[in-house]
Amino acid sequence: MSSEPDFTRLRYLRETEEDRRENAETTLSVSELIYPIFVTLGSGISRPIDAMPGQFQMSVDVAVEKLGAVHDAGVDKVLLFGLPQYKDSTGSSAQDADEAVQSAVREIKRTLHTMTVITDVCLCEYTDHGHCGIVTAEGHVDNDATLPLLAAAAVSHAEAGADIVAPSAMMDGQVAAIRAGLSHGGFSDTRIMGYSAKYASSFYGPFREAAGSAPQFGDRRSYQMASTQSDEAMREIEADIAEGADFIMVKPALAYLDVIRRASETFPEPPLAAYNVSGEYSAIKAAAANGWLDEESAAMEALMAIKRAGADLIISYFAPDAARWLAQHS
Ligand SMILES: [Zn+2]
Structure with a gap:
């Protein structure tokens, strides 16, 4: 007699x-994606980013047209980075109402009412030295002197109509300073997405070409976190929540999936974003261009991993492609 093994x-x-679709434990929706773009002043500009x-680096008119198509595909959240007209030691163009980010925010909100506009708030794209804060004569990044400048930049984005401001400088107290600045300026409805646990990462390499933000000396390890740290990431997130962050973030995503998982379990609220950074994007693009990986399946596998780890929102350069791929398979 045979018995069942x-x-x-x-x-x-x-x-x-x-079967696979019915039993899927994790699903990815286009509404969970945020598309990061790089804007500049001028018109008709669409400069490819080699890395x-x-x-592309896009002028506001081109960006708005591109975002219209992206919005039609279902991506309704954009994260803006700006390429300013001028740089100085204090990054004053970061709070200039006529600069690229502020202009882009106004134009996007005017033409695409239901697009949620998130702005990156930092100084590294705006300072001539490329650091995320004020640099002292000794070459040290001055935390407390940087806070009012970040708050002023955030207020100028809110004035332009930004829905969410996202401080990425990794200065202690930046969320509190921005919250106070927004309240004082009459923008208490503007939400804050803290880049709470932002690591000093080699995966940011291609972004520095895109945003023209490479530090002219030294590196960012005195303010961004070391890859050895996980407990410290929880403390950073806890601090951002205490300071009034409406969203928290782990950046990068793929090399820090354990941190995403831990953050999502430790802090069920507020919503957790994860940034699928430039190097993670470009590595897949380069391998695909060589025929070593299939771009769609590798990118979707990576995005699914980030979602499975616990991210509620995923910031990714793949967002428009992912929207198309998701639509094709639904
Ligand atoms: Zn920065």
């Missing part, structure tokens, strides 16, 4: 495409 049968979960194939 004694083991658990799980292959029924994945026998067919329908990030498929991404």
